[in-house]
Amino acid sequence: MFKKILIANRGEIALRIIRTCKEMGIKTVAVYSTADKESLHVRFADEAVCIGPPASKQSYLNIPSIISAAEITNADAIHPGYGFLSENAEFSRICEDYKIKFIGATAEQINQMGDKATAKETMKKAGVPCIPGSEGLLESVEEGIKLAEAMGYPVIVKATAGGGGRGMRIIRKSEDFQKNWDDAKMESGAAFGNDGLYLEKFIEEPRHIEIQIVGDQYGKVCHLSERDCSIQRRHQKLVEETPSPVVSDELREQMGAAAIAGATAIKYEGAGTVEFLVDKHGKFYFMEMNTRIQVEHPITEEVTDFDLIKEQIKVAAGIPISGINYFPKMYSMECRINAEDPKNNFRPSPGKILQINLPGGHGIRVDSHVYAGYTIPPNYDSMIAKLIVTARSREEVIVRMKRALQEFFIDGVKTTIPFHLKLMDDETFKSGKFNTSFLETFDFENL
Ligand code: MV4
Numbered sequence: 001m002f003k004k005i006l007i008a009n010r011g012e013i014a015l016r017i018i019r020t021c022k023e024m025g026i027k028t029v030a031v032y033s034t035a036d037k038e039s040l041h042v043r044f045a046d047e048a049v050c051i052g053p054p055a056s057k058q059s060y061l062n063i064p065s066i067i068s069a070a071e072i073t074n075a076d077a078i079h080p081g082y083g084f085l086s087e088n089a090e091f092s093r094i095c096e097d098y099k100i101k102f103i104g105a106t107a108e109q110i111n112q113m114g115d116k117a118t119a120k121e122t123m124k125k126a127g128v129p130c131i132p133g134s135e136g137l138l139e140s141v142e143e144g145i146k147l148a149e150a151m152g153y154p155v156i157v158k159a160t161a162g163g164g165g166r167g168m169r170i171i172r173k174s175e176d177f178q179k180n181w182d183d184a185k186m187e188s189g190a191a192f193g194n195d196g197l198y199l200e201k202f203i204e205e206p207r208h209i210e211i212q213i214v215g216d217q218y219g220k221v222c223h224l225s226e227r228d229c230s231i232q233r234r235h236q237k238l239v240e241e242t243p244s245p246v247v248s249d250e251l252r253e254q255m256g257a258a259a260i261a262g263a264t265a266i267k268y269e270g271a272g273t274v275e276f277l278v279d280k281h282g283k284f285y286f287m288e289m290n291t292r293i294q295v296e297h298p299i300t301e302e303v304t305d306f307d308l309i310k311e312q313i314k315v316a317a318g319i320p321i322s323g324i325n326y327f328p329k330m331y332s333m334e335c336r337i338n339a340e341d342p343k344n345n346f347r348p349s350p351g352k353i354l355q356i357n358l359p360g361g362h363g364i365r366v367d368s369h370v371y372a373g374y375t376i377p378p379n380y381d382s383m384i385a386k387l388i389v390t391a392r393s394r395e396e397v398i399v400r401m402k403r404a405l406q407e408f409f410i411d412g413v414k415t416t417i418p419f420h421l422k423l424m425d426d427e428t429f430k431s432g433k434f435n436t437s438f439l440e441t442f443d444f445e446n447l
Contacts, residue, residue, distance in 0.1 A: 009081030014041035033059035035377040077101040086292040105291035117160040126265035133200035154202035159188030165235030205435040206277035211259035215268040223256040240296040245432030303328035337385040342419035350378040354412035359404035418447035
């Protein structure tokens with residue numbers, strides 16, 4: 001087992017990783033930018049190394065600085081958390097070169113899933129259901145138009161280097177093809193330095209359902225059921241839950257088996273997530289694979305009683321997985337508490353937290369790095385807490401979530417708490433019958 005792990009991240013996920021390391025008897029090294037000197041991850045780690053100024057590029061994305069910190073502290077592994085360097089193939093490769101174990105996917109696996117058109121072809125070959133569309137990249141706008149006519153509109157063009165909704169355009173009629181093609185090409189070229197596009201039939205009003213998987217170094221992959229992430233605004237998830245109100249036991253078995261087949265095909269190591277769209281008829285299609293631990297992993301931990309960070313560390317150390325799949329025994333939901341003003345287009349609201357009261361009681365988990373007197377820096381993601389609520393049924397979860405949100409107050413900055421409170425009273429949300437377009441028509445004015 002590793003003796004010392006360096007955590008190449010900040011905020012709640014850095015704390016989350018430190019907590020599991022402590023329980024496993026592993027020493028921890030925090031790295032921090034000058035903006036995070038007073039952060040809890042710095043205080044709770046056994047050692048801490050300053051890696052640069054506030055800007056992410058010069059600190060949490062600064063590979064030479066982080067590798068140096070690992071070298072001088074003698075860390076034998078690096079956990080990248082989510083975001084930052086977690087899906088950076090070059091960083092994974094450099095760690096390998098320096099004989100520091102990267103607790104995440106190999107450079108090859110990251111590359112294989114990072115190019116979305118290639119990832120889709122790989123999954124299709126492995127027998128995973130995929131959305132009908134182009135075979136790999138489109139060679140020309142003419143090829144795109146021809147295929148769209150043959151398949152029927154609406155279609156969607158997606159940037160192969162994109163993901164998470166960046167560089168894609170929905171096209172509803174042939175007259176609009178050229179303009180959307182040009183826009184998507186321009187946007188992806190500028191954003192990713194890669195303007196490759198592929199095409200798919202557009203699935204109307206789908207649900208976003210993802211399967212958590214874990215693979216070991218011996219080619220074995222298991223799944224831990226699904227998370228429903230359909231409550232999103234502009235591709236930012238706000239609420240996640242498990243089990244999904246639309247996933248039957250039969251569908252869970254099928255999607256779990258598909259996710260395992262896809263991950264096994266690339267000999268996937270570590271924790272990963274296979275994202276699917278589920279259409280109105282309950283048919284599911286591969287969308288993307290994330291080669292990292294995700295923000296919303298705790299709801300899976302709550303319903304399966306499985307520490308995903310501990311499992312990541314164990315498989316990285318060469319310990320084989322049990323090989324059995326895990327099914328939900330409870331219901332769990334996460335509300336992301338961001339320092340943002342939900343009445344003002346979710347505009348970031350950094351600044352000093354003057355007072356805070358965290359909710360508690362049965363079935364409540366709060367993963368957060370903030371405290372009274374803490375100043376939220378403007379340089380990073382605005383998520384300041386994850387409120388995770390678990391109970392025996394979806395109805396009980398919603399009642400308990402509302403109670404917890406009422407106890408949760410933060411003075412000094414605007415937060416998304418008022419939005420979540422309103423959502424827990426929304427009849428459509430409570431019915432469980434909604435899709436990824438739900439928040440497009442939500443009234444954010446009267447919270
Ligand atoms: C789609 C789609 C409908 N049809 N692809 C958005 C993020 C990126 N991963 C892919 N996305 C979508 N791809 C086809 N063929 C609809 C979306 C989509 C979406 C997906 C999941 C959650 C929220 C979404 C919001 C808008 C569009």
